[in-house]
Amino acid sequence: MPIDVKIKKGLKLNLKGEPENSIEQAQKSKTVALRPSNFHSLVPKMVIKEGAKIKAGEEVFFSKYSDKTRVVSPVSGTLKEIKRGAKRKILEVVIEADTEIEYKDFGTMDPLKSDSSEVKHRIFSTGLGVFLNQRPYSIPANAEDTPKAIYISAYNTAPLTASFEVVLKDKIEFFQNGINALTKLTGGKVYLGVDKQAASFLKDIDNVEVLNISGPHPAGNVGTLIHETEPLNRGEKVWTINPEDVAIIGEQFKTGKYNAERTVAITGTAAKHKKYFKTIIGSEVSSILKDYEDNSRIISGDVLTGEKVEGDGYLNFFSNTLTVIPEGDKHRMFGWLPFKDNDIHSASKTSLAWLFPNKKYEVNTNLNGEERALVVTGEMEEVMPLDILPMQLIKACMAGDIEKMENLGIYEVAPEDFALVDYTNTSKIEAQEIIRNGLDIMITEVG
Known part of the structure; x- marks a missing residue:
């Protein structure tokens, strides 16, 4: 049963910009990228070098701390470039895709x-x-x-x-x-x-x-x-x-073939063609997103937990959604007034949004305020179904107090569980980032 x-x-956030339930084949991406940052805590060790030929399913890099954690190529082609950052940290492994994919047979x-x-x-x-x-x-x-x-x-x-x-x-x-x-x-x-x-x-x-x-x-x-x-x-x-x-x-x-097909939904009010596209993991954003409004934020993932990507960037390894919304770089005059611009959603009762539970809203990236002190209001608990104390856990993570983090339930949570805390809290703190840092402390100190 x-x-x-x-x-x-x-x-429940009712937002405008949902996709049609139709699927199209996306334009073939000329290159794909594998980003180690998509696999948190994985420190990559390269298996192949720039210029090497590779089949779909062949190993590209593995974890420095566990050689059984391996990342393989989603396409066949040539390893075009290994992009590095500070201290030669690998940021992206870019593979130039063949016209026809050749698969490794397992x-x-x-x-x-x-x-x-x-x-x-x-x-x-x-x-x-x-x-x-x-x-x-x-x-x-x-x-x-x-x-x-x-x-x-x-x-x-x-x-x-x-x-x-x-x-x-x-x-x-x-x-x-x-x-x-x-x-x-x-x-x-x-x-x-x-x-x-x-x-x-x-x-x-x-x-x-x-x-x-x-x-x-x-x-x-x-x-x-x-x-x-x-x-x-x-x-x-x-x-x-x-x-x-x-x-x-x-x-x-x-x-026997590693078919890294990814079905991606284009969503958000700033996207012109909101529908589903079949593509490959790590494809170029431009191969899927063809037409969108100027001055927009492109997010690989949803509006609460996704990461910002550029128009010439690449999809997140795990994303089934590409969201496009307007940048929030325009400020409203007297935006703090409770009955002004009622087309803006708010979880607070100071807005009229609670009177229209089924109304759909258009959102942008505006935070509508700056970061301020944490205040006990109970608003975090209203959107946290887990049996934990979210504010106290956030404070313990900020302080790096391992014992308190354990007692307050750090083992049960992940950053995505605090996405609504990010959205609703009047302190404008980055709760997901704080929880991620707290989890990293636990990995280092407790294992």
């Missing part, structure tokens, strides 16, 4: 008929392991660990994000095969979160514990699902993975 996960705390494997150790070795030795994320700390999974459970959320409650019903439309068979492989990695359950109101498209998936999700954002976050089912204690680990990445794993087991 499916388990109901009903969340009351949170915030051979086929039926995960249900294979030993757990064989499946695990296949996943991590062929570069599929980087799709798995570890909680606590929100870092790439370690091949030496055995998680107590694996979580997949196929219901993204964040605003202006890709619908996995559209993304997985033609990939259900590969998705099921990927689920079969994941069951071999844990002695516990594989949890699949779905929208309770629209769960039919994944109703026939086997070998999973279905979680029927209802409630406002962040109901669909994997952190919320973990908290509601198997909360983490010190020393325990769970792994999480995005739905389309499950399908990539399943396809590689089924065909």
